[in-house]
Amino acid sequence: MKEPIIIELRNVSKVFGDMTAVDDINLAIKKGEFVTLLGPSGCGKSTTLRMIAGFDMPTQGQIFLNGEDITNLPPYQRPVNTVFQRYALFPYLDVYDNIAFGLKLKKIKEKVIDRHGQEVEVTRKLTQEEIDDKVTKALKMVDLEEFEWRDIATLSGGQQQRVAIARAIVNEPEILLLDEPLGALDLKMRQEMQLELKDMHKKLGITFIYVTHDQEEALTMSDTIVVMKDGMIQQIGSPVDVYNEPKNAFVADFIGESNIYNATYLGDKKVRFLGQVFTCVDDFEKNEKVDVVIRPEDIRLCPASEGMVVGKIISKIFKGVHYEYTMMVGKNEVIIQDTRDIPEMDKIGITIAPDMIHIMKKVITENIYLGHIDKNNNVCFANGVFEADITQLQQDSRVDEDGYLVDAKGLKYDLTDVDVQVSIDFNAIGIIDNEEDGEVAGEIVSIIYKGDHYKVIVRTSDEEDFVVDTEYSWNEHDRVSVYIAKKDIRLKLKGDIKDHVKA
Amino acid sequence: MSKLSFRFSRKYLAIPYAVFLLCFIIVPLLLIIYYAFTNGGGEFSLNNLNKFFTDPTKLNVLFVSLLIGFMNTAICLIIGYPLAYFLASKRYNINKIMVLLFIMPMWINFVLRTGATRDLLVWIGLGGGHYPILATMIGMAYNYLPFVILPLYTTMLKMDQSLIEAASDLGATPKQVFFKTVVPLSSPGIVSAATMVFMPTMSSYVISDVLSEGQIILFGNSIYLNFSQGQWNDGSFMAFVLLVIILVSMLFTKNVKKDEDARGSIW
Numbered sequence: 124m125k126e127p128i129i130i131e132l133r134n135v136s137k138v139f140g141d142m143t144a145v146d147d148i149n150l151a152i153k154k155g156e157f158v159t160l161l162g163p164s165g166c167g168k169s170t171t172l173r174m175i176a177g178f179d180m181p182t183q184g185q186i187f188l189n190g191e192d193i194t195n196l197p198p199y200q201r202p203v204n205t206v207f208q209r210y211a212l213f214p215y216l217d218v219y220d221n222i223a224f225g226l227k228l229k230k231i232k233e234k235v236i237d238r239h240g241q242e243v244e245v246t247r248k249l250t251q252e253e254i255d256d257k258v259t260k261a262l263k264m265v266d267l268e269e270f271e272w273r274d275i276a277t278l279s280g281g282q283q284q285r286v287a288i289a290r291a292i293v294n295e296p297e298i299l300l301l302d303e304p305l306g307a308l309d310l311k312m313r314q315e316m317q318l319e320l321k322d323m324h325k326k327l328g329i330t331f332i333y334v335t336h337d338q339e340e341a342l343t344m345s346d347t348i349v350v351m352k353d354g355m356i357q358q359i360g361s362p363v364d365v366y367n368e369p370k371n372a373f374v375a376d377f378i379g380e381s382n383i384y385n386a387t388y389l390g391d392k393k394v395r396f397l398g399q400v401f402t403c404v405d406d407f408e409k410n411e412k413v414d415v416v417i418r419p420e421d422i423r424l425c426p427a428s429e430g431m432v433v434g435k436i437i438s439k440i441f442k443g444v445h446y447e448y449t450m451m452v453g454k455n456e457v458i459i460q461d462t463r464d465i466p467e468m469d470k471i472g473i474t475i476a477p478d479m480i481h482i483m484k485k486v487i488t489e490n491i492y493l494g495h496i497d498k499n500n501n502v503c504f505a506n507g508v509f510e511a512d513i514t515q516l517q518q519d520s521r522v523d524e525d526g527y528l529v530d531a532k533g534l535k536y537d538l539t540d541v542d543v544q545v546s547i548d549f550n551a552i553g554i555i556d557n558e559e560d561g562e563v564a565g566e567i568v569s570i571i572y573k574g575d576h577y578k579v580i581v582r583t584s585d586e587e588d589f590v591v592d593t594e595y596s597w598n599e600h601d602r603v604s605v606y607i608a609k610k611d612i613r614l615k616l617k618g619d620i621k622d623h624v625k626a
Numbered sequence: 627m628s629k630l631s632f633r634f635s636r637k638y639l640a641i642p643y644a645v646f647l648l649c650f651i652i653v654p655l656l657l658i659i660y661y662a663f664t665n666g667g668g669e670f671s672l673n674n675l676n677k678f679f680t681d682p683t684k685l686n687v688l689f690v691s692l693l694i695g696f697m698n699t700a701i702c703l704i705i706g707y708p709l710a711y712f713l714a715s716k717r718y719n720i721n722k723i724m725v726l727l728f729i730m731p732m733w734i735n736f737v738l739r740t741g742a743t744r745d746l747l748v749w750i751g752l753g754g755g756h757y758p759i760l761a762t763m764i765g766m767a768y769n770y771l772p773f774v775i776l777p778l779y780t781t782m783l784k785m786d787q788s789l790i791e792a793a794s795d796l797g798a799t800p801k802q803v804f805f806k807t808v809v810p811l812s813s814p815g816i817v818s819a820a821t822m823v824f825m826p827t828m829s830s831y832v833i834s835d836v837l838s839e840g841q842i843i844l845f846g847n848s849i850y851l852n853f854s855q856g857q858w859n860d861g862s863f864m865a866f867v868l869l870v871i872i873l874v875s876m877l878f879t880k881n882v883k884k885d886e887d888a889r890g891s892i893w
Contacts, residue, residue: 176791176795177794177795178791178794178795197794198791198794198795199794199795199796199797199798199799203795204795204796205791205792205795207788207791207792208788209788211786211788211789211791211792212792213789213792213793213807213810214811215810215811215813216810224793224796224798224806225796225797228796228797228798228802229797290796294796294797
């Protein structure tokens, strides 16, 4: 049965100052669904929720509730209620009055027969008995009977959370918004509450919109997961879909553990990664660069002679139900979950079934690599060592004579072996005919004429690609090398620079 | 024989304060109580008590003082509360200069300020000669307004915005949010502000003396008058009455603020 859409966000954006928190999102949520907005902190999930609640007004776009535009409606006129992250219970009221807060303000419409015998509609407040009745029911729902007269300050975190939930559901909202409601609870309590919330959703039958950064929570509870990043929706789907068929490398990485590799689609359901050719089930364009995602539990360990790929196990951790093995294949790490206890061997093989290889399109707007900074403040990526300006990692900084980065306040940073994301524009890479003259050698695998320039792809022996915009024509299969000017290498730290302050 | 040695321990740091406490707080307090319950000859007597509660002039002073104290507290709160609310909202008060402007009168010399107020009131025709109560009230409110704004402003700054959002989420209109959430949340500030205005108003004497041109006699004036005329016992008993009123008002406000200890209010 198809449920009608209860709330719809159309081209909604929210800008704070010069920061875009939510970037042109479209989202339709069906009545009765349990929807989770999932993403890392700062991805815009809370802002999206706050716009649905009415605390923040969208900078652009519209929000529809049951087909009616509610974009400019204040929170108190919206039939939605929120469970806040840190409960937001009124400290000056006891449990009963906290829960009854909304009921006491509520006005209901009622049809009565007036003294002329005609039916008229009147608005009235709820009577004390009605309020009592509803509060008692809500308390029962959250398992807090006989807590009515307790002071908020005397309740534990979990109990306060329950009061907050009761306070929201007692108003019988059409949508219940939950903003990381279990964030402050310990693990055991959290798991218990997850199941209870799921149960409550079933009993109440109303729409739940749940915000969390915890992928496990999202997978456990939701009917639909909305994965967000940088204010944009990455994927909308059921937990099974999002887990098994992630749309891009970010979703794959964020939801569950995964092995993600650069790969090349060779055509005819063949894909190459980890230096081998695998059979897969997806169809892509021949020679297209793709991301391959394989879940650790989908890889099987086997004797080296039977393996599709052979590598060396470098670590083995017991995780309760299974062992987690880390294997090195060349320079790539492969994480494998296997219930069998296999001795650590130098040579062991793995097999991957064709339908376990998830291939995702790569959208490239610039060359992006993962690299690290070496002790000479050069950047190593894509098999090469490049000179780069590391002062861009911190404002107003310089490099001192010992090679440490010093910022305006005189703080020293030791960036040796720190991981960075390297990005380079297509037109900032130069190609040289000779394999030895540039920084990294490779083979030209594709050349496409784009009107006024050629888009050339230089591929290294490690399946790393350099996409180059150039005005010169090259031939496919030419062996060349590439060079990049120091100023064109843009670096972004993976993590916080404060972690690298030199003591 | 063992040598006398001095071992420094942390408790010795309290000595200067203990001396101060003894000389300037405990001894004077005891002196007040001593004078309040003795006669001129130094013998115990309840004469002062009888005199105070049978003298209509003195009871009148007490009544007027209480009245002006209440009125001033009310006026200061009525003016100061919305002002503090406005100042604490980040939308209107970005760099806190406004707060400074409103508490600046505190920095100007008190005698000068009061003298100027009197001249100004006389100049616009509201001088104490014709309107003693009005002039006194204007001067009082002017002087004590900063003491109301500051504690209220601090409480409101610390107010949890998510509670206000929660109220609005539960269906409260902006007006209901104000009365059902903002006011209860700021009640510790209100109590602080009221205590900081009420008692000092009752015992102040320069403001009422200067502005009413000697027509309104408050408790403070009366005590001063008694002492300057050599009636130490009567003056001390009046000071004792004031002390009792303070204690009673403290007991009264303690209940309201029972969970506000952490906020570090001055009482």
